Amino acid sequence: MDEYIVLIVSCIFVNNILLAQFLGNCPFFGTSKKMETAVGMSMAVIFVLVLAGVITWVVYNFMLVPLNLTYLRTIAFILVIASLVQFVEMFLKKSIPALYAGLGIFLPLITTNCAVFGACVINIDKEYSFMKALVASFSFAVGFGLALILFAGLRERILLARVPGPLQDTSIALVAAGIISLTFFAFRGMV
Amino acid sequence: MFEAILAMLGLGAACGSILGIASRVFYVYEDPRIAEVESLLSGANCGGCGYTGCSAAAAAAVSGSAPPSVCVVAGFETAMEVGQLLGVDVGSAEPRLSFNECDGGHRAADKYYYIGVNSCKALTAMYGGKRECSIGCLGQGDCVKACSFDAIHMGPDGYPVVDGNKCVGCGACETACPKDILHVQTTSDRLLHFNRDIDALSPCAQTCPAEIDIARYITQIREGDYEGAVQTIRERNPLLLTCGRVCPHPCESYCRRGIEEDPVSINQLKRFVADLEMNSGRRYPIKCAPNTGKRIAVIGGGPAGLSCAFFLRRLGHDVTIFEMMPKLGGMVRYGIPEYRLPKETLQWEIDGILNLGIECITNVKLGEDFDIQSLADARFDAIFLGVGAWKDYSLRVDGEDLKGCFTGIDFLSRFATHQQGDGGTDIPIGRRCAVIGGGNTAIDCVRTLIRLGAEEVSIIYRRTRNEMPANEVEIVAAEEEGVKFAFLAAPVQVIGDENGHVKQLEYLKMELGEPDASGRRRPVPIEGSETLVDIDMLVTAIGQGPDVSFRDKEKDLEALNITRWNTIDADNEETLQSSIPYIFSAGDAFTGASLVIEAIGGGRRAARSIHQYLSGDEIKPVDHSLYKRHIPESLFEQVDGLQNSERAKMPELPVAERIKTFEEVDLVLSEETARKESKRCLNCCRLCYNQDAA
Numbered sequence: 001m002d003e004y005i006v007l008i009v010s011c012i013f014v015n016n017i018l019l020a021q022f023l024g025n026c027p028f029f030g031t032s033k034k035m036e037t038a039v040g041m042s043m044a045v046i047f048v049l050v051l052a053g054v055i056t057w058v059v060y061n062f063m064l065v066p067l068n069l070t071y072l073r074t075i076a077f078i079l080v081i082a083s084l085v086q087f088v089e090m091f092l093k094k095s096i097p098a099l100y101a102g103l104g105i106f107l108p109l110i111t112t113n114c115a116v117f118g119a120c121v122i123n124i125d126k127e128y129s130f131m132k133a134l135v136a137s138f139s140f141a142v143g144f145g146l147a148l149i150l151f152a153g154l155r156e157r158i159l160l161a162r163v164p165g166p167l168q169d170t171s172i173a174l175v176a177a178g179i180i181s182l183t184f185f186a187f188r189g190m191v
Numbered sequence: 192m193f194e195a196i197l198a199m200l201g202l203g204a205a206c207g208s209i210l211g212i213a214s215r216v217f218y219v220y221e222d223p224r225i226a227e228v229e230s231l232l233s234g235a236n237c238g239g240c241g242y243t244g245c246s247a248a249a250a251a252a253v254s255g256s257a258p259p260s261v262c263v264v265a266g267f268e269t270a271m272e273v274g275q276l277l278g279v280d281v282g283s284a285e286p287r288l289s290f291n292e293c294d295g296g297h298r299a300a301d302k303y304y305y306i307g308v309n310s311c312k313a314l315t316a317m318y319g320g321k322r323e324c325s326i327g328c329l330g331q332g333d334c335v336k337a338c339s340f341d342a343i344h345m346g347p348d349g350y351p352v353v354d355g356n357k358c359v360g361c362g363a364c365e366t367a368c369p370k371d372i373l374h375v376q377t378t379s380d381r382l383l384h385f386n387r388d389i390d391a392l393s394p395c396a397q398t399c400p401a402e403i404d405i406a407r408y409i410t411q412i413r414e415g416d417y418e419g420a421v422q423t424i425r426e427r428n429p430l431l432l433t434c435g436r437v438c439p440h441p442c443e444s445y446c447r448r449g450i451e452e453d454p455v456s457i458n459q460l461k462r463f464v465a466d467l468e469m470n471s472g473r474r475y476p477i478k479c480a481p482n483t484g485k486r487i488a489v490i491g492g493g494p495a496g497l498s499c500a501f502f503l504r505r506l507g508h509d510v511t512i513f514e515m516m517p518k519l520g521g522m523v524r525y526g527i528p529e530y531r532l533p534k535e536t537l538q539w540e541i542d543g544i545l546n547l548g549i550e551c552i553t554n555v556k557l558g559e560d561f562d563i564q565s566l567a568d569a570r571f572d573a574i575f576l577g578v579g580a581w582k583d584y585s586l587r588v589d590g591e592d593l594k595g596c597f598t599g600i601d602f603l604s605r606f607a608t609h610q611q612g613d614g615g616t617d618i619p620i621g622r623r624c625a626v627i628g629g630g631n632t633a634i635d636c637v638r639t640l641i642r643l644g645a646e647e648v649s650i651i652y653r654r655t656r657n658e659m660p661a662n663e664v665e666i667v668a669a670e671e672e673g674v675k676f677a678f679l680a681a682p683v684q685v686i687g688d689e690n691g692h693v694k695q696l697e698y699l700k701m702e703l704g705e706p707d708a709s710g711r712r713r714p715v716p717i718e719g720s721e722t723l724v725d726i727d728m729l730v731t732a733i734g735q736g737p738d739v740s741f742r743d744k745e746k747d748l749e750a751l752n753i754t755r756w757n758t759i760d761a762d763n764e765e766t767l768q769s770s771i772p773y774i775f776s777a778g779d780a781f782t783g784a785s786l787v788i789e790a791i792g793g794g795r796r797a798a799r800s801i802h803q804y805l806s807g808d809e810i811k812p813v814d815h816s817l818y819k820r821h822i823p824e825s826l827f828e829q830v831d832g833l834q835n836s837e838r839a840k841m842p843e844l845p846v847a848e849r850i851k852t853f854e855e856v857d858l859v860l861s862e863e864t865a866r867k868e869s870k871r872c873l874n875c876c877r878l879c880y881n882q883d884a885a
């Protein structure tokens with residue numbers, strides 16, 4: 001049990017996918033201007049990442065490993081994730097139209113999201129068991145959501161500050177992201 | 192190597208077939224044209240069109256809620272191609288345009304001093320902005336920055352001005368504005384809008400039952416844009432010539448200038464621009480949305496029916512009016528006499544409405560010549576019932592059926608029909624006439640009788656002058672024309688001579704007692720005060736209600752609920768949908784005898800519900816509705832800093848001249864006077880107003 005708690009904390013905080021691994025920076029800046037979009041994106045990522053983490057684990061351990069083809073990992077994962085997102089999109093459109101409308105344009109955006117891919121690769125590199133891969137994927141996604149929503153709140157506040165002209169918008173966002181990232185380093189001592 | 196290729200092929204095939212199967216299993220029907228349209232669009236997914244990406248824009252274009260020119264990046268040729276694909280004319284699709292609702296700008300007072308970033312969004316985050324006004328423009332120009340087409344600029348008075356020629360209707364400014372002041376709308380959107388308590392509204396515009404944007408049209412008159420003023424009025428009221436003459440202008444009682452001195456002569460200004468259009472010999476163009484192919488039957492061609500037909504037509508529907516009288520206009524034609532509203536003027540106005548492509552069938556009566564079932568058979572999608580209130584209440588005293596006794600509506604409409612040469616016989620006019628009642632109908636009867644040569648005309652009313660429901664100006668005019676008034680008199684019987692012709696009227700004198708439910712003091716008879724007057728003609732005009740006899744003639748209509756006043760019942764007085772879902776109602780038939788402007792407002796309200804009904808949407812009242820309400824903060828007790836100025840006097844025909852003819856009594860303001868009067872308007876909004884208006 002302790003193992004899992006450590007895993008969850010490390011995935012959410014210590015190895016936060018956005019702020020410690022620096023993966024998925026495009027949506028981090030692209031969708032953090034408004035709280036609403038940030039929340040939508042976070043939900044979509046949680047949904048897709050858990051599925052992708054599980055399926056890529058299965059593909060790796062039951063297909064690539066037995067066939068001695070682990071070097072095909074990258075290309076195989078891209079294919080699997082892309083198809084998965086397409087599949088999920090179709091499924092939601094038919095079965096849960098409300099959720100589909102809610103996630104909207106964020107689903108297809110994730111097709112090419114390096115955070116999703118990165119998390120899947122980390123699962124493999126760390127040689128997690130199936131259960132651990134599942135929990136880790138979920139925690140990574142939660143970490144992503146946490147950072148994104150935190151950052152969106154911050155950016156809405158930054159609007160109120162008197163930012164010098166050349167630093168406005170994305171520049172100040174990068175600076176702010178750097179500082180948050182530094183504060184996340186403080187979690188290093190935890191595990 | 193070989194294995195690797197094989198494995199990837201296998202994986203690809205597996206993914207492909209799963210997706211293939213999934214696309215069958217989870218198949219959702221989507222119009223194939225959506226994909227075709229999407230392939231024509233730019234594919235930039237920029238959101239400039241206001242939709243979330245190109246596929247959403249394509250879906251909107253196919254469903255018709257966006258024009259073929261939806262894509263702001265792709266340009267005209269693409270729009271043509273999309274138009275061709277969808278079979279719609281690019282030119283005829285309704286363009287969207289940005290409208291700024293706030294023109295307070297600098298004149299709105301500041302709450303605090305702000306030195307933050309120049310962004311409306313940032314400013315809003317601080318207590319809703321620095322301006323006193325909760326809804327108004329903050330003037331930092333987020334909209335200006337958002338527009339990629341250079342179509343919006345900060346004006347000199349601190350609020351943005353839209354350049355209609357450059358605006359492509361992309362909606363970027365609307366999204367950027369944190370105050371919800373900029374609205375990117377089509378003409379249809381504007382026609383369907385009703386006052387909300389979150390809108391920028393002057394007190395007069397909140398009061399008008401048709402919700403005309405009064406401050407805007409007066410501003411347009413002030414700037415000399417008379418055509419613009421007419422268009423502003425026509426967004427809410429198709430009968431401006433009529434209302435300019437007969438409306439008792441409830442708006443003027445709420446005019447902010449009126450708190451300190453005489454209110455602005457709002458209705459005179461309306462009449463001024465309306466007459467100007469008529470006399471210019473040119474009809475200003477009226478925009479209509481592309482045809483929808485839906486058909487609506489409008490029963491009754493009075494103000495309510497005409498208004499409903501007008502707005503439905505402008506929304507793109509096909510309308511046919513069914514009318515029992517030989518001509519359209521309802522009470523406005525057959526009740527209101529020539530000297531108040533010349534029939535020629537009315538006809539010009541009605542022609543303009545019918546010119547939009549509205550069909551009309553006259554001399555057919557619901558319940559006699561056709562019924563609801565026949566309309567359903569003729570494939571009408573919805574029905575509007577605007578049959579007005581044409582049934583006179585009877586006095587219920589002995590002798591009221593004697594020769595020489597008439598009822599008000601019957602008398603006026605028979606006379607008007609005959610006067611217009613539509614048949615009927617001349618009504619023999621007495622020498623000494625009495626009219627019972629105190630409303631508009633009674634006054635119109637006495638003033639008509641005077642013009643027809645009656646020697647002595649009197650009004651018999653059971654309360655006092657203060658309680659008379661007729662328009663004040665009408666009462667004054669009747670007094671001037673020599674009508675006698677017997678107040679506090681209740682008729683008890685009509686006495687006839689040996690030929691069965693009316694000879695005398697007996698009434699009881701009354702005195703005022705306790706106030707009744709309507710707040711008016713109830714008259715109580717004084718015992719033994721019977722009085723006799725000699726008369727040879729009597730008209731009773733004590734009120735009227737709708738004639739719903741058509742309901743008894745058709746079995747299906749039993750489901751149509753009516754109230755105990757014989758008016759048509761609706762679940763919600765804002766949706767005007769009757770108990771039969773495809774039947775809607777407004778005007779006198781719904782409210783009981785009321786005003787022209789009330790009927791016009793109701794007609795548009797019903798048009799909105801019918802439009803929702805035909806589009807398959809839920810029929811619901813306006814969110815934040817301001818129906819029969821005022822925004823409390825916009826009603827002032829005093830108005831500071833006003834410069835006194837005199838209200839324009841209405842020119843009118845001298846009394847001696849007018850009682851001999853049916854010539855129009857009230858005349859129109861001159862351009863000079865109208866311009867001067869328009870400057871008196873404070874161009875009010877909720878809180879701010881032009882302090883230095885002359």
Ligand SMILES: Cc1cc2nc3c(=O)[nH]c(=O)nc-3n(C[C@H](O)[C@H](O)[C@H](O)COP(=O)(O)OP(=O)(O)OC[C@H]3O[C@@H](n4cnc5c(N)ncnc54)[C@H](O)[C@@H]3O)c2cc1C
Nearest residue numbers: 491493494495515521522526557578579778779785786787
């Ligand atoms: C004498 C008089 C003076 C007035 N003066 C003023 C004034 O100065 N200012 C003001 O604002 N208001 C005034 N009013 C009130 C105003 O005229 C009405 O409120 C207004 O006309 C109502 O419009 P409407 O369309 O609801 O009904 P109406 O105007 O009554 O129109 C109803 C139409 O339906 C037709 N119809 C009725 N039954 C049938 C049927 N079975 N089949 C087919 N068609 C049918 C009628 O012929 C008529 O054309 C006055 C009313 C009267 C009677």
Ligand code: SF4
Nearest residue numbers: 395446447872873875
């Ligand atoms: S001053 Fe003008 S805007 Fe203000 S209430 Fe009067 S007419 Fe309306």
